Amino acid sequence: MRPTKYLHNVNARRWFASGVLALGIVLSGCTEKPPEDTFIHRALNDYILPLQGNMAERSKHLAELVTEQCRGLEGSEAGEQTLDLESLQAAWRLSMRAWEQLQAINYGPINTKNLAWKFQFWPDSKNLLARKIRPLLSSEQSLTPEQFNKASTVVQGLSAIEYLLFDPSLNTQRVSSNRMCDLLSLQSDQLQRHSASLLQDWQGRYGKQLNRYGPENVDFPDAKTVVAHIVDGQLSLLESASNKKLADALGSKRKKARVNPYLLESWRSQNSRQNLQANLASVDLLFHRAGLKRYLEKSGAEPLAKEIELALQKAQEHLRADHRSFFQSLQAGNIDNAEASQQALSELAGLYKHPLPKALGIQLGFNNNDGD
Structure with a gap:
């Protein structure tokens, strides 16, 4: 029969060995991720997605404000009512700020879908904005959304909206508010759609693609x-x-x-x-x-x-x-x-x-x- 002291020593050694093994398993589970993994995860969730969401929210607000104001002009005589430019300008500034923050995310869907020019036409050293938009304001022929989407990027996006809301020459030309509404509605609706599309893409396929880099990922192999x-x-x-x-x-x-x-x-x-x-x-x-x-x-x-x-x-x-x-x-x-x-x-x-x-x-x- 083995001495009690010997059995105690055997049990102690077994307990110590099992404890070390358990501690090793715990520590291996707590191994810190590579810094690239942590940064990429945070870049997607704390940078890309919030900025895409802000752009979608701001452009939606601008489009809704345009719709609300232009609906109030329906049925009114020419010159009887005018747009509240001040509130529209404030909404544009918020949308422009959101876009300026988004400009660093020039990869992913905005690149593959070639959408950057549809958000902003700039630089414009030849003043193409004025040359392209003035004929649309003076024309009596209406544009359908389909025609507008195929139109020059010069008349689309935030720079074109800026021209309508801020250009001092339009005040002297007495452009019809109804005609302004036609163009502003097309521009702001398109901006809202593109912003919502980018957010949806990043929340889905592109976000997953960025986060799941590896040899099988053509765009992000590592x-x-x-x-x-x-x-x-x-x-x-x-x-x-x-x-x-x-x-x-x-x-x-x-x-x-x-x-x-x-x-x-x-x-x-x-x-x-x-x-x-x-x-x-x-x-x-x-x-x-x-x-x-x-x-x-x-x-x-x-x-x-x-x-x-x-x-x-x-x-x-x-x-x-x-x-x-x-x-x-x-x-x-x-x-x-x-x-x-x-x-x-x-x-x-x-x-x-x-x-x-x-x-x-x-x-x-x-x-x-x-x-x-």
Whole structure:
């Protein structure tokens, strides 16, 4: 018969061994995911989907407001009632802000369906908006939704709506409110449909495709490819903000610099400064809330994360430093704040173009906003 002490030792060893095994199983289940996995999940759920949802909501509100106001004009005599432009302009500004925040998501359905131009026609250095829309306003022939969808992208989207709501020349032309309603209804309804379609696509197929990268996924064969698409979208947005939205109007890209405020984005509504603020709000959202900063820190690039954060804050401060619109400032010959803002945006874009991809081990593609 074995001694009791020996049995106690055997049981203790068995208990210890089983405990170690159980602890190993628990710890293996708690193994931290790769930083790419966490970032991609948060980018989809805390960045892409909320911004797509906001665009759908804002464009729906604009379309409903147009419908409500235009319905109130039905049966009224010409000149008897007019549109409440102030409320329509406020709704447009909210839709434009949502679109400016969405511009960095230039991959997925908006790319495969080639919808970007239907949301906004810009740049427009030849003033095609006025040249294309004026004939539609003066014509007595009505447009069906089918005809409008096939019409030039110049007369569609937020820039075209801006022309109708803000262009000062329309006040002197005394355009019929009913005729304005015909065109505004077609434009806002189409904008609402496209926004709802993008949201639905991201909630379904494209969201799953982004999240389920792997060898069988043609578009996203690995996590780094997904990260590269997301970061490249941010770079494209920042280079557009720096190289087009301010640089063109300042003339800084031409040998003989000549300031031209009419080359600003949304100059009719004098919303150019707010557009750039919305662009940076989008960058800020991905960097902080959706975890790009944390991803950089996890990748051993904490100094770069801090540098980007400071550059982002600097650009935001320059845009907030002047309460005047860029259009007002440039018309008056005051270009200091615009130049400082453009330089700050350029510096921020530079960090996204070279140090950031290197730190994350990704390869970015060439985009049309590249300043090289």
